[in-house]
Amino acid sequence: MNLRLLTLCLLLASFSLEAQTFKAGLILGLNASQIDGDDVGGYSNPGLRAGIRASTMLKNEKLQLDTDMLFSQRGSRPSANEVNIIGLDWSFRMDYVEVPVTLRYSDWYVEDGDYYKVYAKGGLSYGRFFRSKHSDLSPFRNIDEYINNNDVSITAGMGVYLKKHLQAEINYTRSIFPFYVRQVGLPWGRSLIGYFVSIQFMYEI
Numbered sequence: 001m002n003l004r005l006l007t008l009c010l011l012l013a014s015f016s017l018e019a020q021t022f023k024a025g026l027i028l029g030l031n032a033s034q035i036d037g038d039d040v041g042g043y044s045n046p047g048l049r050a051g052i053r054a055s056t057m058l059k060n061e062k063l064q065l066d067t068d069m070l071f072s073q074r075g076s077r078p079s080a081n082e083v084n085i086i087g088l089d090w091s092f093r094m095d096y097v098e099v100p101v102t103l104r105y106s107d108w109y110v111e112d113g114d115y116y117k118v119y120a121k122g123g124l125s126y127g128r129f130f131r132s133k134h135s136d137l138s139p140f141r142n143i144d145e146y147i148n149n150n151d152v153s154i155t156a157g158m159g160v161y162l163k164k165h166l167q168a169e170i171n172y173t174r175s176i177f178p179f180y181v182r183q184v185g186l187p188w189g190r191s192l193i194g195y196f197v198s199i200q201f202m203y204e205i
Helices: 002-014 080-086
Strands: 021-036 045-057 063-076 092-110 115-134 150-163 166-175 193-204
Touching (some): 092 150
Antiparallel strands (some): 021 045, 021 193
C-alpha cells in the first residue's frame, strides 16, 4: 500500500497538465503537533519540518501544483498547565518522511517583481513513519510495534511572499485514519489520530 501511495504522489508531481514552468525550493519550519486520544490538550509538542519542494506552474498562471519531500516530526506532550496539574512531564515524538501534494491558488499580482503576493492551498499528504522517541514517563512507550507506518492526511494552508524568492507559509494537517487503532489487549485504550499546525519558510532556487 505504501508503495502505491508514494507512486501516486510522484505521478501527481510529474503530471504537468499543460505546464509552462517548473520551480524548486528549500523548506525549513516548525510543527506544533497534537494527538487526538492522548488525554492531553494543546499544540505543545514542537518538531522540525525541513525538505524540498517542486512546483509545476499550470496553464492558468494563478494555479500551481506543489509537491514537497519533508522530514517531519510529530507527537504529543502535556502543556505547562497540565504538567502543573498532574505533576508529570513527558514527550512522545514520531519522525516521518512526508510527501504533501497540494494545489495552490495565488492572487495580488506584484508588477515590479512579476509574482503573486499571497496564496491559498489544499490537498493530500502521504507520510511514512520510521522512528519514535519517548521520554521515560511517556505513556506510549509500548505502542511502537502497533503503529501504522503509512499515513494519509488532508492538508490546507496559506502563504505570503516576503520577497520574490522567499515565502512564509502556515498549514494545518490532520490524518484521515488513526496511526494506532484501539484493540482489546493492546497497551493503550484509545485510538490515536495525529494532527499539527506548521509554520515554514521556503526559499525558491
